[in-house]
Amino acid sequence: MLALTWHPGFCLTKPKAPECVRPPEGAEEATRLSLHGLWRVKKSYCGIDAELKKRHRSSKWTDLPKLALSETTAMRLATAMPGVASGLDRHQWVMNGTCHAATAEDYYGRSLEMLDAVNTSAVGAFFEAKAGKAVTIAELAAAFDAAFGAGTGERVQLRCRTIGDERIVTGLTIGLKADEGDLGGLIRGASATKSRCTGGLVARAGGD
Template sequence: MWRRAMKANAGRVQRLILGLATMIFCSFGVMIAQAAEDTKVSPGKGKTEYILAVSWQPGFCETRPSRKECASQTTDRFDATHFSLHGLWPVKKSYCGVSADIKARAQKGNWLDLPQLAVAQETADRLMVAMPGTQSGLDRHQWLRSGTCQSGTAQDYFSMQLSFLDRLNASSVRTLFAGRLGKTVTETEIKQAFDEGFGKGAGDRVRMRCEKDGDRSVITGLTIGLSGTLAGGSDLAALIQAAAPTDFKCASGVVDVAGIQ
């Protein structure tokens, strides 16, 4: 009889241990799930996956007058009063699947010696206007360095960038720059323009590039953080909002005028 009692007690102990183990396992699972949730990026912080770089060509050319696209610049050309394309690249990725020989040629800077782009003639024509650096082979360089690390063709890659550029040039950011030719704009003003054009906080995802020209600090371009799925028709505002904040770097600069030294 005492044996039956012992077995019964042992069974109760086993059930108790199993119950406790189940509770501990479930609690641990909840803790893991909560920890995973806690490590997610909080709204407003985001993660920058791509960089969209645009140039303010008059400022860029002020310190590079010998470049082909700068020597040919005029005051009535598109890039004299609009942002122009520099590139779109994924963070910490470059030259994906590019042969060592082609990569070495690209890194030497003789970009016009690189293979021509396989894009529609309409796109090539638009790039000649929107991306003056094509005169120096910048489009070929950007495709090999950055476009090869993204899905899609060169046509997809540049069509998307042109779409983004159109959106930027139709925004309050371009209005601010075009209205202040020859004058200084500040970090606060540019961030406000981005917030107006792309939603609150967009300006915190932008960095400005400036270079010294004598006693002036001239704006040469902007880099804009993006995050999300890149494809034709992507919402530029949403891509900017999903990126991480960054330091603005250059607190103010002159919006240079084309051809004015």
């Protein structure tokens, strides 16, 4: 499963998060979906010893070991995943990435490729065009069908939170087949799903 964040919406629901108080320089969250994580369902902490698992569960994510990433990948991740400010990159690697790839470099290289595929598609254009407007899961599904093939929209869920009387879109999750290949094929290979959130506001950066 690939989880992506709509950062303006996330920050409306968690304004005190480090990545919302002081967004990283050059961050893409204003107009593009950002990376939350990539994981295998019902599989986590692969090859992680008990001590590190305990640290992960009881300490701040920024206290986890620094990731061994190339300078290029680290810089790209810092802009594509604003949650790096909260240690989200370390959390995702320890809990999920270890079950997906041999190294953090491989894990985030693959994750960023998928993120780019979404952001440069009709789905990315959909979110940019809808900033400040309400959207429905049916509209999002249609954008996925246009971008990645018929039926892919049935493998997507909206992630939303409620503020007062309004539903705010905070991101989305995309079902994937656990295999290699292009993103469209991976999505089509996954099982269809149903989104609990049927629609909400795609917030603009810096406001509603």
